[in-house]
Amino acid sequence: MMIKAQVNDVVNWIIKKSEDDGQPVTPKKLQKMLYYSYAWGLVFLNESSNELDNKLFDTQFEAWVHGPVVPSIYRQFKSYGYGPIDKNIEYPHFDEETTKILNDVWEAYGHLNGDQLEYVTHQELPWRKKREGKQPGSPSDEKLSDADMFEYYGAQLI
Template sequence: MAENVHDVASLIVTTLGDVDTMRLQKLAYYSQAWHLATYGTVLFPDEIEAWTFGPVVPQLYSAHRGAYGVRTWVRGDPRRLDDRSRHLVNWVLETYGQLTGEELSRMTHAEAPWRHARAGLDDSERSNEPIDPTVMKEYFSRLRMSPAEAVSAAVGNARLEGYELSASTAKQLGRIATGESSADDIVREILARYHH
């Protein structure tokens, strides 16, 4: 674990060089999310909030406020990260680092943790609602699952929310998860049953 988010930011900037601040924020967010999903613990203790343009760590924002980009990050020390945390952040940079801040922002808008924190708000409304680490862990853990595990988790989550899915629906979800069928194919099959 990092002492604080600045250690992670320092590693990101040291690795990538010039980084626009929106990209820095989203890479810190994805580092936290994947650390939660992989190791079950936070990478840094600082809160992440669901701002208009996606997840933002206020402690980072206060350090780069007014700057479009940064070249160095002297507030943190990447050496304070243990080997597995450093390895995970480097994996995040390899996976997401080529994307722009705007692309990363759009991705976060499509994902459950940001949407959950902003429930009931329009995308353009201001908010400083925290993003729940438990929701981050659950969402990103599902991305690591096999298709069978993902379907089982989805059926279980539906049950927790009061919905009972039939065996045929679970089978259809499995076909989507394995790539055997697309979601559009399944929707067409369902609609065809209602038209007969």
């Protein structure tokens, strides 16, 4: 298995990028940007859903009420609530391929706020599939499927 980066380095990249673009990132937006980075990483780093050995970073997303979430990252930034994350950091160093994926995801989704990104994830199969049969406000620790992400987002390229 090839893991390109550490999840906390990608978190720091997203925070720094949002700060540089004058769009402070909230915990909700951070989670969704992290999710899209991971999902698109699966698409760009693998050939098929049968062999998803290459990942941008190693983690699992859960189908929470407000969309895909990495619980450990949620706990790390929970104190910011709905406010912007104010953390003085430098860009982590990544290889060219990782940087390209992160920049592409930022170009596609970075202009959206956390609520807009939540709305988008709620329309998409990977999250919806794991929320089937659950009440809208009920908690869930169902893990999103890497194969579902690969298939769903990969089909968007066609």
